Amino acid sequence: GEDVEQSLFLSVREGDSSVINCTYTDSSSTYLYWYKQEPGAGLQLLTYIFSNMDMKQDQRLTVLLNKKDKHLSLRIADTQTGDSAIYFCAENPGGTYKYIFGTGTRLKVLA
Amino acid sequence: DTAVSQTPKYLVTQMGNDKSIKCEQNLGHDTMYWYKQDSKKFLKIMFSYNNKELIINETVPNRFSPKSPDKAHLNLHINSLELGDSAVYFCASSQEFTSGGYLEQYFGPGTRLTVT
Numbered sequence: 001g002e003d004v005e006q007s008l009f010l011s012v013r014e015g016d017s018s019v020i021n022c023t024y025t026d027s028s029s030t031y032l033y034w035y036k037q038e039p040g041a042g043l044q045l046l047t048y049i050f051s052n053m054d055m056k057q058d059q060r061l062t063v064l065l066n067k068k069d070k071h072l073s074l075r076i077a078d079t080q081t082g083d084s085a086i087y088f089c090a091e092n093p094g095g096t097y098k099y100i101f102g103t104g105t106r107l108k109v110l111a
Numbered sequence: 112d113t114a115v116s117q118t119p120k121y122l123v124t125q126m127g128n129d130k131s132i133k134c135e136q137n138l139g140h141d142t143m144y145w146y147k148q149d150s151k152k153f154l155k156i157m158f159s160y161n162n163k164e165l166i167i168n169e170t171v172p173n174r175f176s177p178k179s180p181d182k183a184h185l186n187l188h189i190n191s192l193e194l195g196d197s198a199v200y201f202c203a204s205s206q207e208f209t210s211g212g213y214l215e216q217y218f219g220p221g222t223r224l225t226v227t
Binding site for chain 1: 142151152153154156161166201203205208212213214215216218219220221
């Protein structure tokens with residue numbers, strides 16, 4: 001199937017780390033992506049990882065990739081209230097134009 | 112300067128009407144997309160155009176017709192609107208894609224369509 005699965009909700013306290021998980025479907029995806037959607041806005045690319053990498057760090061963001069299990073995660077260190085948003089993972093199977101987005105994880109950061 | 116813009120931002124209309132949503136990008140991109148986001152925030156691709164040519168056409172009712180007058184514009188026309196068409200519609204754009212390459216999409220702010 002084409003469903004890219006994510007847990008729907010995550011709630012953390014300000015200053016804690018957040019970990020958002022994603023199970024994707026297609027091992028032919030060359031890159032995997034994380035997008036952020038703030039309320040009332042479109043999606044913005046946060047970070048991405050090339051499929052032959054296990055980990056990528058970008059300031060407060062750490063992406064982990066387990067190709068064997070088709071599992072992708074996004075860790076946000078020192079989570080702030082401004083990180084409250086919906087986070088989507090995405091793949092593009094066969095390395096094509098077509099993105100398949102995950103179901104989205106709504107992150108709520110409590111002050 | 113807005114990179115990907117959509118008009119209108121909100122659209123409220125009655126069942127059976129025909130409506131259009133416009134999208135423009137000033138990024139010089141060759142490829143544009145339409146997505147539908149439902150009330151549960153699930154995001155599904157509908158169409159994609161590359162250099163004014165249709166390259167992705169998902170299983171979408173033929174009441175939906177995209178039109179790309181030039182590379183910078185991709186409009187979405189919807190005939191005979193139904194209650195189930197209520198959603199947020201996002202336009203996006205990207206550079207021309209090289210197979211197996213990196214693909215970043217830039218999204219517009221969305222158009223919230225409510226069909227009553």
